[in-house]
Amino acid sequence: MKAVTISDVAKHAGTSKSTVSQFLNERFDYMREDTKKRIEVAIEELGYSPNIVARSLKMKSTKTIGVIVANILHVFSTQVIRSIEDFCNESNFHVIVCNADDDPVKEKRYIDMLRAKQVDGIIAFPTGGNVDLYKRLVSEKYPIVFMDRMIPELPINTVLLDNEKASKLAVDAFLQKGHDQIGMISPSLGKCITPRMERINGYKNALLDHQIPFKQEYLVSAEIPHIQSVLETMLGSPNRPQALLALNDRVLFEILKYTKEHQIRIPEDLAVIGIDDVSFANFYSPALTTVAQPAFEMGKKAAELLLTRISNKESEVEAEIFRFEPQLIKRSSC
Structure with missing residues (x-):
């Protein structure tokens, strides 16, 4: 079948090609309602579909x-x-x-x-x-x-x-609850990815602001598939942290998985905050404290x-x- 053209639509609607073109480009300022209706009907009856490639070339x-x-x-x-x-x-x-x-x-x-x-x-x-x-x-x-x-x-x-502030909000919240042994879990730091580096700096600076010594063993990073292993090492230590900050949502998933499998009670045994407000945060048990981004x-x-x-x-x-x-x-x- 021959392709339906803008000329066919104009003829069927009893109007000009330029008027149909204005309609297709949604320039309705000086177009009467009955003209718009005739063009709509013509397009539907003829099954006209604009040539997007041609229009793109013309409109650049x-x-x-x-x-x-x-x-x-x-x-x-x-x-x-x-x-x-x-x-x-x-x-x-x-x-x-x-x-x-x-x-x-x-x-x-x-x-x-x-x-x-x-x-x-x-x-x-x-x-x-x-x-x-x-x-x-x-x-x-x-x-x-x-x-x-x-x-x-x-x-x-x-x-x-403001990634540094996100970490500071979390650290301050832990301290208000009496937790001063605060750990942080991050995805791999092999690449200098902005939010990871800034959130870690925010965590360190927040501890410094409260005159809490930074402990290197409390800041660990790994690729997501290996987070369970680093949690085993960190939380299996006799001097394990009282609280954990998850740098992002995927790290938070791994922490929740680990605590469930090892029957670690939140927040009685381990307080947890995640950066990124995950969709299930409000109805997870216990409901999860998070630092939300205005995504x-x-x-x-x-x-x-x-x-x-x-x-x-x-x-x-x-x-x-x-x-x-x-x-x-x-x-x-x-």
């Missing part, structure tokens, strides 16, 4: 952005993606989501793929392994926004939590920044870091 925009997350398993990542998608949908932009698994090779592959698809811009949780590639994109004035992580040498707008606000800000940059590609914009406030949500695990 695909109305699409890419989001490259470090690990889509994190609650924070999924909430940020939802917020970005909601904001972009309201602005008639589509979103392609890519999961890099904290792998610079996958990250580069996704950047290349998104550029090949001519997406208008990218929001990335950068791995830190593709600095030269991002430098090239910056030099081309390609719209980019970083989320959750920063690369200091790159002048790119970045949206971050939806952060995602919206990243989308706003990117779409503003897309609409002003040629303007010189000084890159900024946008910090968001964490919130301690007090429940029963501390």
